[in-house]
Amino acid sequence: MVASSMSLRIQVPFKIVVQRDDVLRIVADTDDGAFGLLPNRRDCVAALAPGILLYQTATDGEVCLAVNEGVLVKTGNCVRVSVRNAIEGRDLDQLRAAVEREFRELDEQERTLRSVLAKLESGFIRRYARLLHD
Known part of the structure; x- marks a missing residue:
């Protein structure tokens, strides 16, 4: 079955910063450069570098987050991001x-x-x- 969106949860040690089920794409930074995730991409794990994490939804468009280093795990249509600190902004x-x-x-x-x-x-x-x- 082909999925059209992903579930995204971004958490810091003391709370969940983002919990969305309608994410169309995600762009994250690693030490080796930026990479993108679409709903049907293979499962993966990535060590995130401090930088900008971007996700897009049909209702909100692109949303930017400044994130500290952490880990991104994609399994199926679920993407989990755990970072030390995250700050959300619209632009x-x-x-x-x-x-x-x-x-x-x-x-x-x-x-x-x-x-x-x-x-x-x-x-x-x-x-x-x-x-x-x-």
Whole structure:
């Protein structure tokens, strides 16, 4: 039987980002370059590189996602993508702005984390030094 669409699920560790049953085509990036998936393509597994994943539906047209590295598995008409992070956008300009916002937030979280770790380390060193002198 010839299928006309695919089921697509894109997930990150803490949630499902995309769950669609009407996907016409998918384009993803690997370290060896981009490749496309159509409904009747053979089953495959691919290690995804950070980049843009694109899928198309009849109702929404092309949808872009910025994805971090991960894995794509196609079995039959089901495509499952598991990545560390994914940000959805309707066009590349909107997606670029969303990615920049996300990076700024991550940078701020990393600065806060580094500050907390530095305080923990200095407290540990002070207590250890005190323990050695007592």
